[in-house]
Amino acid sequence: MRPGIRRNILRVLLCIAAIALGEWLTVAGMQHTIIFDNCKVTRNSIVFPAVEGVQVTIDGTTESVAADDRCAVKVIGAKNSVTLEFIDPSSEAGKRVVIHLALKFERTVIVSLPMLANGESNAFLPE
Amino acid sequence: MYNRVSRVIDSFGWPRIIIAIFLVILFAITPIIGMRLDTSLSDMLIRVGMNGILVLAMVPMIQSGCGLNFGLPLGVIAGLVGAVTSMEFNWQGTDGFCMAVLFSIPLAAVLGFFYGWLLNMAKGEEMMIATYVGFSSVAFMSIMWLILPYRNPLMVWGFSGKGLRTTISLDGFWNRMLDSFIPIKIGNHFLFPTGTFLIFAIGCFLMWAFFRTKTGVAMTAAGSNPQFARANGVDVDRMRMLSVVISTVFGAIGMVVYEQSYGFIQLYMGPFYMAFPAVAAVLLGGATINKATIANVIIGTFLFQGILTMTPSVINESLKTDMSEVIRIVVSNGMIVYALTRKGKERKR
Amino acid sequence: MKRRFSLSGIVISNLVPIVFLIFAFIAVPLSGLSVRYLVQEIMTRLGRDSFLVLSLLVPVMAGMGLNFGMVLGAMAGQIGLIFISDWGVVGVPGILVAALIGTPISIALGLFCGSIMNRAKGREMVTSYILGFFMDGAYQFFILYCMGSLIILRNPELLLSRGYGVRNTVDLLGIRQILDDLIPLSVGGIQIPVASFVLLATLCLILVWFSRTKLGQDMRALGRDMAVADGAGISVARTRIIAIVISTLLACYGQIVSLQNLGTINTYSSHQQVGIFAIAALLVGGGSVEKATIPNVFIGVLLFHVMFVVSPMAGKNLIGDAQLGEYFRVFVSYGIIAVTLLLHAWKHRRELRDRRKAEDSAAVDDSRSEGAAL
Numbered sequence: 001m002r003p004g005i006r007r008n009i010l011r012v013l014l015c016i017a018a019i020a021l022g023e024w025l026t027v028a029g030m031q032h033t034i035i036f037d038n039c040k041v042t043r044n045s046i047v048f049p050a051v052e053g054v055q056v057t058i059d060g061t062t063e064s065v066a067a068d069d070r071c072a073v074k075v076i077g078a079k080n081s082v083t084l085e086f087i088d089p090s091s092e093a094g095k096r097v098v099i100h101l102a103l104k105f106e107r108t109v110i111v112s113l114p115m116l117a118n119g120e121s122n123a124f125l126p127e
Numbered sequence: 128m129y130n131r132v133s134r135v136i137d138s139f140g141w142p143r144i145i146i147a148i149f150l151v152i153l154f155a156i157t158p159i160i161g162m163r164l165d166t167s168l169s170d171m172l173i174r175v176g177m178n179g180i181l182v183l184a185m186v187p188m189i190q191s192g193c194g195l196n197f198g199l200p201l202g203v204i205a206g207l208v209g210a211v212t213s214m215e216f217n218w219q220g221t222d223g224f225c226m227a228v229l230f231s232i233p234l235a236a237v238l239g240f241f242y243g244w245l246l247n248m249a250k251g252e253e254m255m256i257a258t259y260v261g262f263s264s265v266a267f268m269s270i271m272w273l274i275l276p277y278r279n280p281l282m283v284w285g286f287s288g289k290g291l292r293t294t295i296s297l298d299g300f301w302n303r304m305l306d307s308f309i310p311i312k313i314g315n316h317f318l319f320p321t322g323t324f325l326i327f328a329i330g331c332f333l334m335w336a337f338f339r340t341k342t343g344v345a346m347t348a349a350g351s352n353p354q355f356a357r358a359n360g361v362d363v364d365r366m367r368m369l370s371v372v373i374s375t376v377f378g379a380i381g382m383v384v385y386e387q388s389y390g391f392i393q394l395y396m397g398p399f400y401m402a403f404p405a406v407a408a409v410l411l412g413g414a415t416i417n418k419a420t421i422a423n424v425i426i427g428t429f430l431f432q433g434i435l436t437m438t439p440s441v442i443n444e445s446l447k448t449d450m451s452e453v454i455r456i457v458v459s460n461g462m463i464v465y466a467l468t469r470k471g472k473e474r475k476r
Numbered sequence: 477m478k479r480r481f482s483l484s485g486i487v488i489s490n491l492v493p494i495v496f497l498i499f500a501f502i503a504v505p506l507s508g509l510s511v512r513y514l515v516q517e518i519m520t521r522l523g524r525d526s527f528l529v530l531s532l533l534v535p536v537m538a539g540m541g542l543n544f545g546m547v548l549g550a551m552a553g554q555i556g557l558i559f560i561s562d563w564g565v566v567g568v569p570g571i572l573v574a575a576l577i578g579t580p581i582s583i584a585l586g587l588f589c590g591s592i593m594n595r596a597k598g599r600e601m602v603t604s605y606i607l608g609f610f611m612d613g614a615y616q617f618f619i620l621y622c623m624g625s626l627i628i629l630r631n632p633e634l635l636l637s638r639g640y641g642v643r644n645t646v647d648l649l650g651i652r653q654i655l656d657d658l659i660p661l662s663v664g665g666i667q668i669p670v671a672s673f674v675l676l677a678t679l680c681l682i683l684v685w686f687s688r689t690k691l692g693q694d695m696r697a698l699g700r701d702m703a704v705a706d707g708a709g710i711s712v713a714r715t716r717i718i719a720i721v722i723s724t725l726l727a728c729y730g731q732i733v734s735l736q737n738l739g740t741i742n743t744y745s746s747h748q749q750v751g752i753f754a755i756a757a758l759l760v761g762g763g764s765v766e767k768a769t770i771p772n773v774f775i776g777v778l779l780f781h782v783m784f785v786v787s788p789m790a791g792k793n794l795i796g797d798a799q800l801g802e803y804f805r806v807f808v809s810y811g812i813i814a815v816t817l818l819l820h821a822w823k824h825r826r827e828l829r830d831r832r833k834a835e836d837s838a839a840v841d842d843s844r845s846e847g848a849a850l
Contacts, residue, residue: 018576018579021576022573022576022577025565025569025572025573025576026560026563026565026569026573028569029565029566029567029568029569029570029572029573030563030564030565030566031564031565031566031650032564076566076567107564107630107631197602245818248818248821248822248825249817249818249821249822250821250825251821251824251825252601252765252817252820252821254599254602255601255602255605255817256814256817256818256821258602258605259810259811259813259814259817260814262806262810262814263806263807263810263811263814266803266804266806266807266810266811267803267807267811269803269806269807270800270803270804270807273799273800273803274800395803403609416599450617450621452616453613453616453617453620453621454613455613456609456610456612456613456616457610457613457614457617460606460607460609460610460612460613461610461613463606463610464592464603464606464607464610467596467599467602467603467606468592468595468596468603
């Protein structure tokens with residue numbers, strides 16, 4: 001191979017590596033705001049009522065979200081796991097739900113707690 | 128025929144032609160976007176008169192081989208002191224203006240002497256040293272403005288009574304004195320600043336005449352070929368010193384003229400960047416680092432102030448944004464960079 | 477040649493730092509600031525600003541004088557930081573991404589600056605100085621008009637009220653002090669930004685290694701004598717451009733380091749001061765247009781920042797006006813550069829004259845010996 005071509009191929013590879021590195025770092029370092037929404041929500045004609053006495057733990061921060069309320073938590077990075085705990089003494093006492101979020105470039109996501117509590121896989125609300 | 132044209136273009140320089148054409152286009156557009164041609168023309172002429180002498184101040188130092196006078200702030204400061212002193216004693220109108228000029232000249236001469244001495248010590252990096260001497264003196268004067276014993280209530284800070292204000296209005300003193308001297312008014316929107324132009328013309332004539340005298344010729348020789356000049360009995364150092372003094376004095380006068388047109392005296396950091404537009408203007412007019420003629424000054428000032436007046440207004444009107452600051456920076460500094468990168472005559476030290 | 481070891485010789489060649497030291501001794505007690513406060517400030521500032529001053533070393537080595545074009549690198553770094561603020565990338569990854577963004581911009585600007593400086597041989601410093609202003613205009617055009625309109629920013633908080641153009645100040649909350657606090661160390665109540673110092677040490681080692689590589693040697697040869705280097709086959713133009721590109725890159729990273737400590741970007745003015753103060757610091761530390769070493773950098777940053785911190789209070793206590801101290805600080809910064817350049821030019825002339833005299837007298841001796849031989 002001619003040295004000129006080889007040098008250019010190396011340069012292109014370097015650029016691609018740099019961009020890939022940049023993307024990986026950006027995802028790793030990006031700060032997202034997760035809003036936990038505890039209001040009544042309807043999807044596909046199924047009604048999810050607001051949940052009482054729920055506590056959300058994410059990345060070590062614990063927040064309780066009252067019914068018909070919202071709560072915002074800032075997290076960094078791509079892999080985050082959310083733990084829902086119900087401390088309400090009635091019916092579903094002690095029930096825990098754990099979901100894993102894989103966030104990439106979104107800045108803000110809204111998670112619907114009622115849906116999450118009922119085992120819905122896609123509990124994201126549009127903004 | 129083609130050869131003649133290309134030679135003219137070469138000597139004129141492509142950038143100047145481009146800018147001149149650009150300026151004409153700008154003027155042509157004004158009526159289309161709803162600006163008044165006569166107001167624009169009038170504005171431009173006023174600015175030319177305002178800045179003209181400051182640009183003239185560049186010539187002696189370029190000719191004597193000291194390079195572009197980035198230390199113009201020294202002359203400007205002398206002009207400011209003159210103006211402020213004249214106001215302190217409440218001289219108004221023509222008296223005020225003349226007093227301002229008269230006060231600033233001796234100070235400018237002294238400062239120029241000091242500055243010239245510095246430059247003679249520093250052959251080789253004159254321009255950089257000039258810049259920093261200029262800057263540090265502006266900063267130094269800022270300290271001075273605070274503590275010098277000026278007392279005129281129109282000039283000092285309100286409640287302490289001490290220390291000059293940053294901007295002092297010339298209203299009621301000699302604001303626009305020259306501009307309104309024998310004004311030529313055509314309609315409501317066009318004012319030809321006769322007085323200012325007269326002074327500019329006198330200044331140009333004096334400079335031109337000076338360079339035809341023996342001393343002037345000696346100065347040019349000192350700049351273009353120091354060794355030859357020395358061999359012919361010219362004291363190169365003395366010529367350089369003289370050129371700096373003249374430059375500084377013109378700078379001082381130029382500043383007073385500028386103030387009367389502008390209407391305000393700007394102290395403290397005002398004079399900081401004042402050298403750059405003048406440098407850019409003379410370069411735009413075709414001067415190089417070691418050669419400048421009066422024609423360069425006149426053409427350069429017209430072109431430069433034209434661009435500075437017209438481009439922001441036109442762009443502001445058509446795009447509804449205020450880009451004047453950015454354009455000013457790009458155009459003036461771009462011109463200077465262009466001039467610096469041209470291969471001028473190789474100077475023999 | 478006999479080396480005259482005279483006290484006056486030492487004083488003259490190190491005049492500027494000595495003057496500054498004397499000044500410091502007078503001004504520090506005058507300002508009434510506690511030593512502890514001073515030491516803390518110096519620690520922080522050393523960690524923050526030394527990187528930028530180190531970027532000036534390479535062009536001096538290559539004989540190109542003081543690279544005022546480092547502001548171009550600073551601009552590139554700022555653009556990188558603006559982007560990561562917009563995207564919300566925080567922490568160490570944030571800094572790395574800003575550096576990654578700033579790198580290609582710095583290289584491009586460095587190439588531009590270097591080629592312009594090549595066309596203005598003998599006037600590099602003035603040219604780079606004005607070029608800095610020119611690029612400032614271009615940068616402002618980009619930041620004030622393109623950002624937000626042509627280049628979409630996601631975070632509306634960064635924009636001016638009119639909808640496009642970046643705001644005057646950008647908060648870097650996400651990466652604020654991230655380097656400083658990375659490895660926290662507190663000695664006697666004084667915070668020491670360990671990570672920053674580690675970074676600086678690494679850079680110093682890299683610079684030392686670099687000056688021993690072939691490229692580094694080429695540059696040093698260029699710095700000593702351009703004609704000789706050219707004759708030896710070194711590509712003068714290319715090496716000079718590379719020197720400027722390296723300097724611009726380092727300035728970019730240095731500005732990122734500096735701003736992460738400050739925590740805020742003054743979008744329209746942060747980069748302007750950078751050039752002046754870095755160069756002033758280098759000169760204060762004993763560096764000159766022709767020779768600048770790593771100790772110059774650190775001594776310079778130390779002394780310069782002492783002056784910087786102490787002036788306002790000293791001015792206030794001396795004359796009763798803090799504003800005076802501000803102006804005094806500006807005056808000293810610029811005055812130092814003027815004085816140093818002056819001394820340098822004067823020394824240069826003296827050397828030329830001495831050399832010429834030596835040549836003349838050698839010629840006379842030659843002719844005399846020739847005459848004797850005849």
